[in-house]
Amino acid sequence: MSEELRKIILEKGGKIAGKCFQCGECGSVCSIGYVKKDFSPRKIIYQLILDDKSILESDMLWWCTACYSCSEICPMDLDPEGIFIVARNHASSLGYKVPARIRSMIDSILKEGMLLPVIGRAAKARESMKLGSLKKADTSDIRKITDLERFIK
Numbered sequence: 001m002s003e004e005l006r007k008i009i010l011e012k013g014g015k016i017a018g019k020c021f022q023c024g025e026c027g028s029v030c031s032i033g034y035v036k037k038d039f040s041p042r043k044i045i046y047q048l049i050l051d052d053k054s055i056l057e058s059d060m061l062w063w064c065t066a067c068y069s070c071s072e073i074c075p076m077d078l079d080p081e082g083i084f085i086v087a088r089n090h091a092s093s094l095g096y097k098v099p100a101r102i103r104s105m106i107d108s109i110l111k112e113g114m115l116l117p118v119i120g121r122a123a124k125a126r127e128s129m130k131l132g133s134l135k136k137a138d139t140s141d142i143r144k145i146t147d148l149e150r151f152i153k
């Protein structure tokens, strides 16, 4: 693991992935690993330990849904998901591009205050139920308390 990433994880109160002994328990409870066979929290931790930069530019780092099952089961009391969050932030600060689907979600949060815009079938369903269109949210507070904008620059 790079010294820089190690330092940031410690600063954020996280535990160092170097304690990981690759037991794979995290993968056994990972819902994303269940549907995407290439995804393995154990392997991501291993790549981070080895300072393998390819994981920082990989889309895979962003597949995790933050369910925290891995963090609950880890026998070494590591917090893989917490480590992934730090790694994602770190990757973005180093200039690695955030995947398009994540960028579009961030864009929607900043513009509409919603993770996903109500368009297509969802909009039609609302229309059929005569629910009318949703009021546009004031997202100025979101902009004040987050630095989400930097992810879509």
Ligand code: SF4
Binding pocket: 019, 020, 021, 022, 023, 024, 025, 026, 027, 041, 042, 045, 073, 074, 075, 076, 077, 078, 080
């Ligand atoms: S459960 Fe913990 S120790 Fe085991 S592979 Fe995952 S992160 Fe490493």
Ligand code: SF4
Binding pocket: 026, 029, 030, 031, 032, 033, 041, 063, 064, 065, 066, 067, 068, 069, 070, 071, 080, 081
């Ligand atoms: S937090 Fe992410 S890596 Fe961990 S079990 Fe859930 S989906 Fe898998």
